[in-house]
Amino acid sequence: MLNLAGMAAEAEQNWPGLVQAWVDRRTPLCELRCPPSEILPEVVHWVVDELLFRFAGLIVEQEPQEWDLRYLFYSIQGPPRWARLRVRQPLDTPKFPSISPQVHAADWYEREAEDLYGVTFEGHPRLGDFVLHDDLWQEAVAPMRRDFDEKAALAERRPDLDWKFRRIVHDPGAFAMPVGPIYSGVTESVQFLLETVGEDVIRAFPRLFYKYRAIEKIAEGRNVDGCLLLAERFAATTAFAHALAYCQAVETICRVKLPPRAHALRVLVSELERFRHHVGVIHDICESTGLSVAASQAAILEEDLLRLSGDLTGHRYLFGLAIPGGLSRNLKDADCIDAVEMAVKILKRLQELDDGLRYSSSFLDRLEGVGIISPGKAWEFGLVGPMGRASGLGGDLRKAQPYASYEHFEFDVPLESEGDGFARLRVLMAEAAQSVRILCQVPVRLEAGDVAVGVSLQSGRALGWVEAPRGATFHGLHLDESGVVLRYRMITPSFVNWHGFHLAAENFAFQDFPIILATVGLSATENDR
Amino acid sequence: MSRWVISGLRQGVVTTCYPTRMETAKGTSPGLPARLTPMADEFGQELVDVCPTGAIHFERGEARVDYGRCIHCFRCSRSARYVLEWESGFEWARFASDGSNFVKGAASWPKAFRKSMHIRVVDAGDCGACLNEVKQLNNPYYNMHRLGFFITPTPRKADILLVVGPVNDHTRLPLQAAYDAMPTPKLVMAVGACALSGGVFGPSFVTGTGVKDVLPVDIEVPGSPPPPLAILHGLLVAAGRKPPMPGQDGR
Structure with a gap:
């Protein structure tokens, strides 16, 4: 395994005169500056397939004179390391080579950048109609550009009224079944276009971004505090995780060192949120299979955890707690200990429920061998979080790139390899248990003292990362010297995992579809932003 | 299967005493x-x-x-x-200030919903919290079935449209279609600060300032998110079984 200095040297040696490398030991990170030519896919191939970095995401930024594209990679084995590929191009030539043939996980990032910035990626098989639906907006609208005029865009809309989604299956008798955006009981707005010849779903295509609220666009020009509200509230079932990632980005820019108590309490609240989120997904799984007693019992546990969060922090979804520099209010030691004890009791009841589920053959029949994602496909699509870990793809940012003092806590990262619905349920159950294991270690780490320090704003760029309940999330932030947001980028686990959702849904029967949807536990609002 | 019967019975009854008495459990409302x-x-x-x-x-x-x-x-x-x-408290629901004919008094409030009401929930760009709180209404703690409220998958059977989220560009047409598909008389309930005023998201080029931009709203439930009990209060107000919060704007 190369260290970062070795990596920089080898990159410059492999592509002499083309790639410039430098190492930032503080992060630690190796930046490779690449020209926008055919060597970019080669460098990406080298970073991913030979150095075994994982693709974290793509950040596009429009500078006054040029396009600035940053491809981020992180190590999941060995010491925490980052790699960043930086590609620039003058503003008048918005063309870049596509890296998705080498890294399939980059596919949607390129589509997103094309839709929002009007930047093309040569060699990408399919661009257009992604974030902004073509039946509502003309393809030429690029809202993330600095010179985007929203009044003009709204005044002359020329949507493609004949838009039809592209059929892939042309067998005799094949038909397409649209599900959504408004469907079933209490569901998020997503459309699933299911192609079938009768019984099995041959192709499943989720049409997302119904809930696009342009968070990254409306964040620009806000101050740090105003942007925090967006970070916290764009995906509220995992609000604290995203608020934390954002706060960590601000803290890195402003070089803030947090008091130990703030770190310990952040771990406490993060794990409480993960526990509640996982119980919520377990409830959805029980309900999707029609096992009503189990669904009710899981729902009781979820409500218990919501009430516990509300009682401990004042808000059931943990809003208003994370702020740059620490937490907005101190939690009493006694309250934290009570909360941990309560969480232990709830976990015991969850494990009783788990025992019951494992003895219910009618339940297991609906999950076992259904919605399989193979480890190879999971790697290809770069799946994260419980969905990736159920397919044997490890990598947990709490271990790989520790933050908020996670390096001091003992816990395991559960891993399964079958990749079916039952494996995902087992991962959720095991992760819930690990969260409580972490919670139990928090009270002894609670040192007396403040929970927040003052932040003096500076200009700069930074990345904040958190292992959110659904997987790795990265928040990139660019501030000017007065603390105004120039660019805010959210890379969310749901965006990554929806890309691989069809792997689970295809080639299974129609009646399995709601169950597969429940077991992957994805959020549309976290994806759409 | 007897295992589930026994464990269900052992669980006992957890359902709230609301609306007969006020709920006082901790952590049910942010206030x-x-x-x-x-x-x-x-x-x-x-x-x-x-x-x-x-x-x-x-x-x-x-x-x-x-x-x-x-x-x-x-x-x-x-x-x-x-x-x-x-x-503290959660009885926040109110009649919409510039809302529908029912609120203005141009039509008399439908009496047919007093005992039973079917609800179609529409997510119009919601952050997930309001939607999750609506989902909690079906859990044993709140169990809205006991009050005659049911979630229905189709707008054709729905009496009331429960809208969460600030109504962004992509959900506006589906929301309108769901409303048009409902039989009359029909009510619209906007749930959450985003549905009432756009919240932290609107107005912007893709997001408006709430449901009232698109549909005539009858009942508004403030909160971000309103806890399940607040939404339950809103449904009871819509059914004419509870008075709205006194002193707020509106009728």
Whole structure:
């Protein structure tokens, strides 16, 4: 395994005169500056397939004179390391080579950048109609550009009224079944276009971004505090995780060192949120299979955890707690200990429920061998979080790139390899248990003292990362010297995992579809932003 | 299968006593700032500046909070020199101020929903919290079936449209279609600060300022998110079985 200095040297040696490398030991990170030519896919191939970095995401930024594209990679084995590929191009030539043939996980990032910035990626098989639906907006609208005029865009809309989604299956008798955006009981707005010849779903295509609220666009020009509200509230079932990632980005820019108590309490609240989120997904799984007693019992546990969060922090979804520099209010030691004890009791009841589920053959029949994602496909699509870990793809940012003092806590990262619905349920159950294991270690780490320090704003760029309940999330932030947001980028686990959702849904029967949807536990609002 | 019967029985009854009596369990509601607080001018102006959504108005020595805009960010309870007291409780639902014919009195409030009401929930760009709280209404703690409220998958059977989210561009047409598909008489309930005022998301080029931009709203439930009991109160107000929160704008 190369260290970062070795990596920089080898990159410059492999592509002499083309790639410039430098190492930032503080992060630690190796930046490779690449020209926008055919060597970019080669460098990406080298970073991913030979150095075994994982693709974290793509950040596009429009500078006054040029396009600035940053491809981020992180190590999941060995010491925490980052790699960043930086590609620039003058503003008048918005063309870049596509890296998705080498890294399939980059596919949607390129589509997103094309839709929002009007930047093309040569060699990408399919661009257009992604974030902004073509039946509502003309393809030429690029809202993330600095010179985007929203009044003009709204005044002359020329949507493609004949838009039809592209059929892939042309067998005799094949038909397409649209599900959504408004469907079933209490569901998020997503459309699933299911192609079938009768019984099995041959192709499943989720049409997302119904809930696009342009968070990254409306964040620009806000101050740090105003942007925090967006970070916290764009995906509220995992609000604290995203608020934390954002706060960590601000803290890195402003070089803030947090008091130990703030770190310990952040771990406490993060794990409480993960526990509640996982119980919520377990409830959805029980309900999707029609096992009503189990669904009710899981729902009781979820409500218990919501009430516990509300009682401990004042808000059931943990809003208003994370702020740059620490937490907005101190939690009493006694309250934290009570909360941990309560969480232990709830976990015991969850494990009783788990025992019951494992003895219910009618339940297991609906999950076992259904919605399989193979480890190879999971790697290809770069799946994260419980969905990736159920397919044997490890990598947990709490271990790989520790933050908020996670390096001091003992816990395991559960891993399964079958990749079916039952494996995902087992991962959720095991992760819930690990969260409580972490919670139990928090009270002894609670040192007396403040929970927040003052932040003096500076200009700069930074990345904040958190292992959110659904997987790795990265928040990139660019501030000017007065603390105004120039660019805010959210890379969310749901965006990554929806890309691989069809792997689970295809080639299974129609009646399995709601169950597969429940077991992957994805959020549309976290994806759409 | 007997295992589930036994474990279900062992669980016992957890259902809330609301609406017969008030629920007092901890952690069921984040509360809201006091609606009216007298204070000195300098403190009042500071509070107005602290509120990120413009929910606080200061006039003639009184700070007033518009519940339709409050997003429970707690800044008015921690960031100013003179902070607002927060009140517990959850009975926040009110008639929409510039809403439908029913609210204006041009048509009489439908009586058919007093005993039973079918609800179609529509997500119009919601952040997930309001939607999750609506989902909790079916859990044994709140069990809205006992009150005759049912979630229905089709708008054709629905009596009331429960809308969460600020109504962004992509969900506007599906929302309109769901409303058009409902039989009359029909009610519209906007749930959550985003559905009432756009919240932290609107207005922008893809997001409006709530459901009232698109549909005639009858009932508004403030909160971000409103806890399940607040939504239940809204449904009871819609059914004509509970009075709305006194003193708020509207009818």
